[in-house]
Amino acid sequence: MPLSRPRRGSDRAAVRRGGNLMESDALYEQRLEKLRRLRAAGEPVYERAFPDREPVQEAIEGFAEGRRMRLAGRIHSIRGHGGSAFADLRDATGRIQIYLRRNLLPEGVFDRVRDLDIGDIVGVEGTLFVTKTGEKTLEVRGLAVLSKALREPPLGKSKDDRHWYALADTETRYRRRYLDLMANEDARRVFLVRSRVIRGIRAFLDARGFAEVETPIMQPVPGGAAARPFVTRHRALHADLYLRVAPELYLKRLLVGGFEKVYEIGRNFRNEGISTRHNPEFTMLELYEAYADYGGIMRLLEEMVSSIARDVLGGDSITFRGKEICLSPPWARLPLLQAIRDRTGEDLSPERGEAEALAAAGRLGLEIEEPRTYAKIVDEALKGRVVPALLDPVFLTEYPVALSPLARRSPGQPLLAERFQAFAGGLEIANAFSELCDPLDQRERFEAQIAARRLGDEEAHRMDDDFIAALEYGMPPAGGLGVGVDRLVMLLSGADSIRDVILFPQLKPEHR
């Protein structure tokens, strides 16, 4: 609703619908009037491109007194001095000061400077010089007002690293990310880190012979993770389809087909709660390597993360939430049940049985929803008591099979699976296992999941007959990995919330 134009009418009351998202009528009208004046003076606002401009960064780094340059960007501040004015111009590469002087501009052009506002987008041409206070500045000889900002952007003032009046309201920052990006240097930095991380993942895997593939986002049977799916309806097919909760079962079909190293980076969708670590749609890297196992995947992951950290941050040591974390390999390895024993003193080994686990859960004061299965108890103990303490990167290994319906059993320990999850900074960033390639065992695991579903576990897996059929044609042994890319970016950028690393995070629909 606040996307509509502010109401006309009363010029004394700010339009309050939409709260701080709305400019007052008076400010809007003033800017409209300036637009009219600019157009009347022959300025074709909104109507032309500004080709052949150079990046602002080039003006700063390639500075030479008297160098002629064409620059374009948004005006972030303007300081008028009667017959002259200074303004700060910013483009994607940096900020530079421009100097506008009546007798240096073509006849009549300086009059348009008074109709410039913070937020306007201009193209300028002129020569570089240094002011008497030592600042590199463009002396403008030609000015083009390209776009007028009719609303005042929330650009604070700043000097050095101190800032005034910046946009702070979290709701506005998330709903109108463009304002956040305009106003907050740190927001821009985080999304650049994100871009580099994803590029780094691709470069790392491509260099190791992995093929990037794309598998269905709309799936007839959602699988590969325990999560509630979003449902949608395909009209022509007269069928329900599900937005994928994971690409896993399709990627494994590719192993059956003969691909040996594949990965996919893409969006998964889970119809579950939203928190600082969860967004309904999130980006996952999944990869599979035939003939490998979870040990090989551990080495791949620790190497990938530390090398990306070096590329993006220039080192593999990071400060996350005030703690120093070293990402250089090798990362610690710790069996899950031992980690739980270390933190809680309780032994949740599967052979001790569900009743014993339930008793332990009671002693630990864990609140567990029905059905209170062994798998859930272990999971609760892990998430509640162990994960938050895992700051330095660590692989927790050997998960109960009951928690891991797609993972291969450990040799000699049939109730445990060759699985690990990687944690750092208190965040779960990856999940991996030696993939189960035994179609008979897989069918039994699915049947156990279906039994759990019948008991009310809506997140349990469904039967996927076609996937079983694929396994029956023979899938090579393989190691598989899933990485929460958003969380990895959180870790590497120091973000406190997943919403700070997703450009347009899911929020409650705006209404009023």
Place this chain on the structure above:
RNA sequence: GGGGGCGUAGCUCAGUGGUAGAGCAGCUGCCUUUUAAGCAGUCGGUCGGAGGUUCGAAUCCUCCCGCCCUCACCA
């Protein structure tokens, strides 16, 4: 859903019972090397909403709305 916090001018915020403030932004002047430009003047708020207590409410009480955090949920 439980618990906590917040909501005052376009922005950032003061103001805890006496009738609404500052800086910045805006507007009007002056100012041709400023940079949180400066100087002078000026506009702007049903203090999230409704009800209540009170001689008097931004302030106290109740309910509601919105957002954030946290717990639960999310292998």
